[in-house]
Amino acid sequence: MTDFNPNASLPAPSIPGDALPPVEQHAQQYATVRNAHETELIEDYVELIGDLLAHRGEARAADIANRMAVSQATVSKMIRRLNELELVTSKPYRSLFLTEAGQKMAETSRARHDIVLHFLRALGVRDATARIDAEGMEHHVSDETLAIMQRFTEQQQKS
């Protein structure tokens, strides 16, 4: 460590208490995030398919492509994966449907999503912003935090 350090001055360790977490814990944080990323897209698809079925009665690849702002080819490929994972059933040129497992996942995702969305609104975030943030955040909120968010929202509504 005899290197000249051009960053030596800033950013200064703002708060002494904010030292680096121990390596194992730090590693755990990143690993958890990476893990979430793997399932996140799958969940988004399943959740959207569930919503389309609930609100429209059918879920077509074209709708998904439009709503996700993604090409139909991408959706088609993804549907194959969802099939392999046994989350959806699909006949070519027909609406998609969710398997048992798919429905369970859709409900869980939807519930998560709603809790986060309602929480953000209860906090005072504008609706459009809340929707965007919720979409990104939902996969990274632990059950513990989720429970707290729900409680907060309920309390807010009472007053």
Add this chain to the structure above:
Amino acid sequence: MTDFNPNASLPAPSIPGDALPPVEQHAQQYATVRNAHETELIEDYVELIGDLLAHRGEARAADIANRMAVSQATVSKMIRRLNELELVTSKPYRSLFLTEAGQKMAETSRARHDIVLHFLRALGVRDATARIDAEGMEHHVSDETLAIMQRFTEQQQKS
């Protein structure tokens, strides 16, 4: 739409107000998330490098690999990208340093991260959980929400 619909009954549209958002808005949500994903890892690296420099005086590939729970090869490849993006400077086999742009990004990320972390703690989330959640959430929280979180945390501390 003459298909038999095995999912017709559930999940029922729980709240009438929770209809699907208009296509453009919906698409915007997903696009924003996809966009965040592209920069997210970069920001994590830069933020971590900044932290290592601040707390340890140097940032070596091996430390990053350990803290991110990722192979050194992966870090090495990533550092090449960060170099191309002119966020870090590196001489082979020497500690990394941040460029101007890198420092700015590190500070912004750090600030974001801290706001989310302190907010979660103020909400009542346990420290270990808050750290994990913050790591995942930080890239998906809009400036608007961030401001609200900060205000909330301050209020909480006053009482």
Add this chain to the structure above:
DNA sequence: CAAACAGTTTAGCCTTGGCTAACAATATTG
């Protein structure tokens, strides 16, 4: 000061999740 160890880089592989272009099937409509 040579050998061993630690740290770094490179090469080459894999999967994911995008894309476009070309083709195939279904639906709509003149």
Add this chain to the structure above:
DNA sequence: CAATATTGTTAGCCAAGGCTAAACTGTTTG
């Protein structure tokens, strides 16, 4: 009912972000 429009699929491309194995550099130490 044929032509056209819409929708879905396939093939083949790309970049990102992982990995292991092997080669190389630098440091430490017997």
